Structures are given as C-alpha cells and as structure tokens.
Amino acid sequence: MARILVSNDDGIDAPGIQALAAALKAVGEVTVVAPEREQSAASHALTLHKPLRIYEGRPGQYAISGTPTDCVNMAVHQIMAEPPDLLVSGINRGANLGDDVTYSGTVSAAMEGTLLGIPSIAISQLFWQDSDYQTSAAFAATLAQTVLDNIAAGNPLPVDTLLNVNVPDLPQRLIRGTRWTTQGKRRFTKDQVIEQVDPRGRKYYWVGGSAVLWEGDPKSDHAAVTAGYISVMPVHLDLTHYGALEALSQWQIPFSSDGEPDPERS
Amino acid sequence: MARILVSNDDGIDAPGIQALAAALKAVGEVTVVAPEREQSAASHALTLHKPLRIYEGRPGQYAISGTPTDCVNMAVHQIMAEPPDLLVSGINRGANLGDDVTYSGTVSAAMEGTLLGIPSIAISQLFWQDSDYQTSAAFAATLAQTVLDNIAAGNPLPVDTLLNVNVPDLPQRLIRGTRWTTQGKRRFTKDQVIEQVDPRGRKYYWVGGSAVLWEGDPKSDHAAVTAGYISVMPVHLDLTHYGALEALSQWQIPFSSDGEPDPERS
Numbered sequence: 001m002a003r004i005l006v007s008n009d010d011g012i013d014a015p016g017i018q019a020l021a022a023a024l025k026a027v028g029e030v031t032v033v034a035p036e037r038e039q040s041a042a043s044h045a046l047t048l049h050k051p052l053r054i055y056e057g058r059p060g061q062y063a064i065s066g067t068p069t070d071c072v073n074m075a076v077h078q079i080m081a082e083p084p085d086l087l088v089s090g091i092n093r094g095a096n097l098g099d100d101v102t103y104s105g106t107v108s109a110a111m112e113g114t115l116l117g118i119p120s121i122a123i124s125q126l127f128w129q130d131s132d133y134q135t136s137a138a139f140a141a142t143l144a145q146t147v148l149d150n151i152a153a154g155n156p157l158p159v160d161t162l163l164n165v166n167v168p169d170l171p172q173r174l175i176r177g178t179r180w181t182t183q184g185k186r187r188f189t190k191d192q193v194i195e196q197v198d199p200r201g202r203k204y205y206w207v208g209g210s211a212v213l214w215e216g217d218p219k220s221d222h223a224a225v226t227a228g229y230i231s232v233m234p235v236h237l238d239l240t241h242y243g244a245l246e247a248l249s250q251w252q253i254p255f256s257s258d259g260e261p262d263p264e265r266s
Numbered sequence: 267m268a269r270i271l272v273s274n275d276d277g278i279d280a281p282g283i284q285a286l287a288a289a290l291k292a293v294g295e296v297t298v299v300a301p302e303r304e305q306s307a308a309s310h311a312l313t314l315h316k317p318l319r320i321y322e323g324r325p326g327q328y329a330i331s332g333t334p335t336d337c338v339n340m341a342v343h344q345i346m347a348e349p350p351d352l353l354v355s356g357i358n359r360g361a362n363l364g365d366d367v368t369y370s371g372t373v374s375a376a377m378e379g380t381l382l383g384i385p386s387i388a389i390s391q392l393f394w395q396d397s398d399y400q401t402s403a404a405f406a407a408t409l410a411q412t413v414l415d416n417i418a419a420g421n422p423l424p425v426d427t428l429l430n431v432n433v434p435d436l437p438q439r440l441i442r443g444t445r446w447t448t449q450g451k452r453r454f455t456k457d458q459v460i461e462q463v464d465p466r467g468r469k470y471y472w473v474g475g476s477a478v479l480w481e482g483d484p485k486s487d488h489a490a491v492t493a494g495y496i497s498v499m500p501v502h503l504d505l506t507h508y509g510a511l512e513a514l515s516q517w518q519i520p521f522s523s524d525g526e527p528d529p530e531r532s
Binding site for chain 1: 335343365369443444446462464468469471496498500502506508510513518521
C-alpha cells in the first residue's frame with residue numbers, strides 16, 4: 001500500500017487538510033504532518049533559530065511548531081519509518097496561481113518533498129463561495145492515484161518537478177475538465193501597502209489590498225480556473241533561465257583580478 | 267543618477283549590507299530598506315497578519331519590522347518617491363547556491379523586485395575564513411553598472427529574470443574570473459534534523475547539520491565558486507516546466523464531471 005504524506009500551510013486543524021486526508025485513505029496509508037498553526041505565505045521558510053516540537057493528535061496525525069518546510073523535513077527524517085511514496089500538500093483555502101508559487105507555504109511543502117526526491121502535489125481551492133472541499137478532495141485522490149499508476153508504469157514525474165493544482169470553486173458536476181497549464185502572470189495596479197495610524201499616533205503599514213490584473217495568456221493556470229477547469233501546472237525547481245545564458249554571457253563585466261585565466265574561456 | 271534600492275535578509279546592521287551600500291554609492295543614489303533583525307531562510311514570506319513599522323536610521327536607511335519581501339514592498343510603495351532603477355540584495359553572509367534560491371531571503375528580495383518590474387541582483391559571499399566583504403562589494407558595483415549600461419543600450423535583463431551572484435571567499439586578486447552558471451543540485455546524505463531532550467525531559471528537534479554532496483555539473487554555480495570563479499546565475503521566475511507539458515498532457519486523469527466538454531480538447 002502506498003505511503004502518502006499530507007501537509008499544508010493552513011495548519012493541522014484546517015478543514016482542507018482533513019478533507020484531503022480522508023479522501024486519500026482510498027489511495028494509500030496516510031500520515032498527516034502539518035503546522036500547529038496557520039503558516040500562510042510562510043513560503044519556503046525554514047526554522048533555523050529555535051527548536052521544533054512534535055505534538056501527536058489524531059491517529060497518524062502530527063502537529064509541528066514550525067513552517068510547512070519544517071513539517072516535511074520532520075515527517076521524512078523523524079516521524080515516518082520509511083520515506084513516503086507521495087506527498088500531497090493542501091487543500092489550501094484560496095488559490096495559489098501565477099507568482100504565488102514563490103510565496104505559498106502549500107507549494108513550499110511540495111517543493112521540499114520534491115527536493116527530497118518524493119513525488120509531490122500541491123492543491124489549492126478557490127474560495128469565493130462558502131464551499132466545502134469535496135471537489136478538490138475527490139480530484140486530489142484521483143490525481144494521486146494517477147501519479148502512482150504512472151510511477152508504477154515507469155513514467156514518473158520529471159526530475160525536480162511538482163504538480164501545482166488549483167480547483168475552481170464549483171461542485172464537481174459543474175467542473176468543465178482538467179487542463180495542463182503554465183504559470184500565469186499578474187500585474188498589480190495599485191499600492192500594495194496600506195498606511196494607518198495606531199492609538200498612540202504612530203504610523204503603521206499593512207501589506208495587501210491591491211487590485212490585480214492578470215495577463216490574458218489562455219494557457220495559464222489563471223485562465224483555466226476562470227473558465228471552470230481544474231488547473232494542473234508542472235513546477236520546475238531548476239530556476240536557471242537556460243534560454244538567457246547565451247546572450248548574457250556576451251556581457252562584458254569589467255572586473256579585474258589576477259587569478260589564472262579561465263581555461264574554459266581562453 | 268540611477269536610483270538603487272539595497273536590501274538583504276541579514277538585517278540592516280549586518281556588515282554585508284553596509285559594505286554593499288557604500289560600494290554602490292559610486293554607481294547611483296542608494297536607499298537602504300532592510301529588516302530590523304536577521305531574517306535568514308525567511309524565503310519569500312510576506313507579513314500578512316500583523317502591521318509593519320518603519321524605523322529611520324542612518325540617512326537614506328530604513329529598517330522594517332518584517333521580511334525581505336516586506337522591505338521591498340515598503341520601499342517601492344511607501345518610502346521611495348519614484349521606483350528604483352535597480353535593486354541589489356545582499357551581501358549575504360554565506361553562499362546561496364543551488365536549491366537555496368527557493369529558501370533564501372536574500373534571493374527573495376530580488377524576486378520581489380523582479381515581480382515589481384525592477385531589475386534585480388542578489389549577491390552572496392561564501393564565508394569560510396574571517397573575511398571582509400571587499401571582493402563582493404567591488405563586484406556588486408561593477409555588475410550593477412554593467413546592468414544599468416546594458417539597460418541604457420536597450421539590452422535589459424530578460425523578463426521575470428534576476429541575477430543570483432555568489433562570490434568565493436577570496437581576495438579580489440585571487441578571483442579567477444566570472445562565470446555565467448546554472449543552478450547546482452545537491453543531495454543530502456544524512457538526517458537533516460537533530461533530536462535533543464530539554465531540561466524538562468521533553469524531546470525537541472533542530473533543523474540542519476546534514477552532510478551535503480553536490481552533483482558534479484561543471485556549468486553549475488557550485489562548481490564555479492569551488493574553482494575560484496564568481497558565479498552569476500540567471501534565475502527565471504516562470505517556474506513552468508514547459509518541456510514536460512506535452513508528455514504530461516498525455517496522462518489520463520479519470521475525473522468525471524458534467525461540465526460542458528472542453529472545446530480546446532474536442
């Protein structure tokens with residue numbers, strides 16, 4: 001039976017992770033290791049300067065006093081007797097589209113899994129209505145089984161690549177299908193920081209509140225969910241811009257040194 | 267005169283950022299906006315759940331009660347009258363090689379700048395000896411001028427791309443040159459989490475302490491600095507694995523729904 005690690009960034013008591021864990025029990029043996037508290041926008045942060053604690057809760061569920069990345073490390077190196085066959089992070093309350101892949105704690109848990117060599121999926125659900133997580137949980141189980149089946153057939157995910165899933169806020173019967181997508185691009189159109197004054201007359205600032213415009217790429221994750229499709233984007237953790245290397249290497253950088261000349265350049 | 271925003275993740279009082287700010291005064295008008303405290307491994311985290319404060323310090327220097335990403339937002343949206351022409355983040359004490367681009371607060375400040383449309387550089391110095399930051403600071407000034415010169419010549423950095431620089435721990439005269447590199451890949455070979463017992467007999471855990479092996483790609487950032495070269499890697503913030511889309515889209519994902527059929531697939 002496949003071993004499946006489940007984590008998130010909304011915290012272990014979030015309804016999204018509990019719906020996910022329940023649905024994945026049809027696919028394998030589920031271990032939940034998640035932050036004790038909400039860690040949204042924690043990104044790929046690591047806790048380096050203080051110790052971490054493990055709190056055992058429901059059977060097979062462990063809360064960690066750290067970030068999503070910490071949870072995956074603790075699960076793989078301390079909690080699970082053998083490494084998981086699959087990691088699924090989510091279900092996040094709210095989308096993780098476009099540049100969100102670099103901020104999202106949900107995606108970061110899947111990044112950490114990927115860096116540790118574990119096939120990993122991040123799943124997020126748009127949340128405009130007062131929805132449940134049934135559509136996302138059902139899709140997560142289907143996709144998890146699909147990934148495991150492809151691994152068994154000798155067709156694993158590409159190296160250093162995770163799947164970032166976004167599910168529209170629709171009941172399953174109204175979902176129009178699944179699309180493999182690219183990372184959408186948004187432009188902020190107003191200030192992203194709000195200035196206020198505290199009760200003692202001192203200024204403070206709060207991040208957020210900006211209007212967002214998405215570029216209209218029809219292949220993007222944003223376009224897919226807007227049209228009622230589930231978006232599945234392959235996220236590559238090699239961030240090298242290979243296409244730019246040749247042109248950039250023509251730049252003259254006049255930095256003098258007396259080291260021996262570069263044999264690969266001379 | 268070019269407006270240059272300087273940030274980091276080691277905090278505004280770190281010697282690395284002060285050396286960087288001093289060196290960049292030869293290139294443009296420098297504004298420093300940096301965390302009031304060390305934020306290493308903060309990654310691309312955003313502060314969403316509490317307010318931020320601005321503390322004015324030395325002339326042209328502002329400390330923020332938040333992450334590197336917060337600092338760039340505050341600088342661009344609150345502190346600077348006009349957006350900067352260039353952002354330089356660093357000089358980090360210690361390398362940011364390979365997968366570190368996804369954890370590093372230093373790189374994240376440059377990511378945030380890039381997402382806001384500002385040409386951005388992250389610079390880190392390896393630190394094995396009790397070094398100063400002279401080599402890195404001198405290179406940062408040279409590269410900053412090079413980027414600005416190329417922009418003026420109609421040859422800007424590629425869209426959504428920042429430069430991640432790593433400088434060996436060597437005096438400038440011993441540097442062997444500059445190499446444009448790819449993101450190195452490391453493999454951890456031992457546990458990354460250390461278990462301890464606290465004075466009350468309860469277990470706690472600490473992240474870190476693992477042995478690291480690098481894969482031997484000679485074009486990588488790690489290979490460059492090991493050989494005595496300054497590494498400059500173009501980091502692309504579109505993480506879509508374009509090369510995998512075609513093969514993955516052949517996967518059958520048996521998720522049924524009654525939405526209208528996908529016109530792009532039928």
